[in-house]
Amino acid sequence: MTRQILHLDLDAFYATVEMLLNPALRGKPLIVAMGDVNTRGVVATASYEARKFGVHSAMGLREAKRLCPQAIIVPARHAIYSEHSQRVMNLLREMTPLVEQVSIDEAYLEIEAARDGVAAAREIQHRIHDELKLSCTIAVASNKLVSKIACNTVKPRGLLVIPHGDEEKFLAPLPVGKIPGAGNVTRAKLKAKWNVETIADLARVNADELRAQFGKHGAYLADAARGVDDSPIVTDRATKSISQENTFDRDVRTRDVLEKFLDEMGAGVARELANEELKARTIVLKLRYEDFTTITRQVTLRAPTADETIIRKHARELLRQHWDSQRAVRLLGVGAHNLVERDATWQLELAL
């Protein structure tokens, strides 16, 4: 049976929220900066007006200012963006329970066969515009891969439908880098070995040869080139994670200070787990160094936990193993991933 998968991505999300809160910014080249708004910051996102000048996410602010000196620069306000993100996700869940949130501003939805997927996409766009004053782009296709690639081709405020049967034809002319997972290394190999530039070029390469070259990833690429993807929608309950993080006013070099913050955040995560009646199988440490390089390191536990002491212990252990103490830390975070229902695990443990 043909599925109806929607991929939705909000347009210039942080910038649009800033414009919503301050209408004087509307229609202007706007840059939302992460970190410092002056020297060492980077562009989190830019309004489409600023993108015309070549400004884009992850660019250094210095470069962005050079390209677009008239841009207004505001500091990122993450808590506010999460709040708006949650409103969007809640609206989506009113449309269908089959919602998979993939980032702060991006989600897949599946619309059951009995309903009209395209009409649902239109309704979502209207509701997001009218009720939440945000704008989004949506693509409708028979699978996640094609809907995701399609969505990026019609931003902003786009709606694109790829009927089942047209997947391969739609993908054919696009550069192979549009396939998620076809990064620099893969692309260079594809180019060197088979002179692959477009997805059509990739589709002409024998699937067995791709598998021989790239293993499992090769099999994925062969399918992707033909617009084939069976991956299911994974709803939020399964992927949910709980985390806390802290950006320091001044970069931190002292273990004691980091451990104090870790303990506090670990306790916070434990509290949230308890509130939501969840336990975590995986504890994650996130570290961002002064130069913005960010690492996450995790440990998976034998038994799921919501215990503050256990979470703190593992967070400290991860810090001990992975922090390069020569480097100052600007952000520290603790996360609980791989969550399970507390009661379900009790039942499981009792049954064992």
Ligand code: DCP
């Ligand atoms: N973001 C970030 N740093 C990045 C990329 C994104 O902080 N390197 C943040 C800012 C974005 C938000 O995540 O507003 C969503 O990311 P998108 O890639 O969807 O970018 P936008 O929504 O800003 O623009 P669009 O989706 O219209 O291209």
Ligand code: MG
């Ligand atoms: Mg977006």
